[in-house]
Amino acid sequence: MAPVNEVVVKMGWEALADCQCGCGRSHRAISGGVVRGDAQTAFMAILAEHPDPEGSKIWFALGSGPWWPDVDDRECFVNVATWLADGGFRSRVSEPEDSLWQGHELLADAQIRVLTRDEVLDFEPGASWVFATIDAIMSEFEPCRSFLLGG
Numbered sequence: 471m472a473p474v475n476e477v478v479v480k481m482g483w484e485a486l487a488d489c490q491c492g493c494g495r496s497h498r499a500i501s502g503g504v505v506r507g508d509a510q511t512a513f514m515a516i517l518a519e520h521p522d523p524e525g526s527k528i529w530f531a532l533g534s535g536p537w538w539p540d541v542d543d544r545e546c547f548v549n550v551a552t553w554l555a556d557g558g559f560r561s562r563v564s565e566p567e568d569s570l571w572q573g574h575e576l577l578a579d580a581q582i583r584v585l586t587r588d589e590v591l592d593f594e595p596g597a598s599w600v601f602a603t604i605d606a607i608m609s610e611f612e613p614c615r616s617f618l619l620g621g
């Protein structure tokens with residue numbers, strides 16, 4: 471058995487996703503799982519070569535269980551954009567309507583709740599979990615690293 475604190479990031483599917491913004495592009499989309507001990511987080515990522523003042527971006531949708539199971543038992547997803555700035559990775563929790571995942575069929579399920587930026591940032595340990603998960607993906611998962619770093 472792997473040590474509990476070891477983080478493993480696994481590859482899932484890979485596909486081409488038609489851009490939801492209407493620009494006519496298709497982006498490479500991949501999925502994976504971040505495994506920490508017994509806990510697994512599913513994620514999906516659009517690797518977007520897209521006109522953007524901040525350059526190429528990865529648009530993540532992180533899946534987790536319900537955040538407020540007493541009042542809403544839907545699976546919660548968080549949108550995060552990650553890009554390269556000053557030689558390092560920078561990430562921001564994005565509003566659902568600003569994400570390239572907006573309108574995508576994979577998040578249109580009635581059993582999915584896509585969280586707003588305030589819902590994520592106002593809720594601990596949710597916000598810390600989001601950034602720790604993105605850090606794990608960007609340090610351990612080659613397809614995302616090399617997309618932003620090149621090579």
Ligand SMILES: [Zn+2]
Nearest residue numbers: 489491492493
């Ligand atoms: Zn587009």
